Amino acid sequence: MRIMYCNPGIVEIGVFDGVLVVRLQGELDLGVSEGLRVRIDKELDRQRTKNLVFNFRDVKFIDSSGLGLVLGRYKKLAAQGGGVALTGTNSTIDRILELSGLFKIMRGYAGESEAIRALNGGGR
């Protein structure tokens, strides 16, 4: 997996099996969501991939601005026939994902590799 360090301390982005993996870090609120959106969209365009995994393992906080970032990427990729999968969520993040309805349109997986495999159509 090739790791590209973007915005140190905020996110780590890499491509694995044709899927863009975004390891989010820290507190995802209005202060960081716009900068993250620009970086993730730039990377999606550059890598020409329509599948994305968000890893929440190092996320300490998320509110509706952070969720808006996730939903926005889902809408963009779903329109291209791609998808978004989630992993690394803790109980606090699960609760907010549940309440927002995001879990109705995106699934959570035990790890990055499971999420990547699911986006690539199961198998292998």
Add this chain to the structure above:
Amino acid sequence: MMQVKNQVKLEFSSIPENITLARVVVAAMLAGMDFTLPDLDDVKVAVSEAVSNAILHGYQNRPTGFVYLVFTVSPEGLEIVIEDYGRGIADIEKAMEPAFSTLPDRMGLGFVFMKSFMDLVEVDSQLGRGTRVRMFKYAFQTMQAVQ
């Protein structure tokens, strides 16, 4: 009258970087109080949403505005008042509906989260004058006494 045990007043420029500050202050105030960790997470989300609304909607991202916060701790729990002198909300009931947002790419969940994560939310707004959000979270002991 509410018996005040601790009160912190905070005012800051209407910039997104200050949302972290508001969360840190309320988290520090709740430390050592009769709140659970999930309670603390709830309060942080509610504060984050209210301050984000003040910046995005109240001041429409204008950094020269000011956001005013008052955190009051009493034996019953925590009261949070967040005020802006921005453009105000035209239709409060509509603004509080899930998935309603006047801005594209926003989820319209700000008030939904505030209502879900706090025990009481009151919104007072006047067009062209500003918005005042008052929220309350009961301390654990109060919750038990009520039940």
